[in-house]
Amino acid sequence: MSTHSQSSPALRVLDIVEGTIVDGPGLRTSIYLAGCPHHCPGCHNPQSWDPEGGTLLTVDAIVARVLESGFNVTLSGGDPLLQIEGVIELARRLRSEGLNVWCYTGYTIEQIRESPRLLPILSAVDTIVDGPFVEELRDISLQFRGSSNQRIIHLH
Ligand code: SF4
Numbered sequence: 001m002s003t004h005s006q007s008s009p010a011l012r013v014l015d016i017v018e019g020t021i022v023d024g025p026g027l028r029t030s031i032y033l034a035g036c037p038h039h040c041p042g043c044h045n046p047q048s049w050d051p052e053g054g055t056l057l058t059v060d061a062i063v064a065r066v067l068e069s070g071f072n073v074t075l076s077g078g079d080p081l082l083q084i085e086g087v088i089e090l091a092r093r094l095r096s097e098g099l100n101v102w103c104y105t106g107y108t109i110e111q112i113r114e115s116p117r118l119l120p121i122l123s124a125v126d127t128i129v130d131g132p133f134v135e136e137l138r139d140i141s142l143q144f145r146g147s148s149n150q151r152i153i154h155l156h
Helices: 059-069 080-096 109-114
Strands: 010-020 028-033 055-058 072-076 101-104 127-130 151-154
Touching: 010 059, 010 080, 028 059, 028 080, 055 059, 059 080, 072 080, 080 101, 109 127
Parallel strands: 028 072, 072 101, 101 127
Antiparallel strands: 010 028, 010 055, 127 151
């Protein structure tokens, strides 16, 4: 049995999709986490807002699933930062396996830096795509982003 099993936190997961190409470079495993407090007008997936949605999966189970395909990983949602403690644990575990981890969030990087609770995500992932979806700034020509206020921020 893994030494992580007893303390492995659980996350509410809407879906895990292997082989995505729109959530970061290369073929990736996208993990869609349940719950989003931002409620952006024009959100592509309002069904993801429910923090009680999805299925409860342990970090151990998610890591095992990701390692089956071995793709790099994107955390999306919903807003992964709604489940910040478990998401940080998940991201750290994935990076310790040598995987590159992107994380989408509706918070801006300035808001993350000002929050002691959210701040550790910046050392746990490789890249943050930040900010809410802003319908007026929607631009389908942007790679990996929905609106032009969102930024791709490489942290490592
Ligand atoms: S942050 Fe993303 S999931 Fe949340 S409401 Fe905005 S567009 Fe939808």
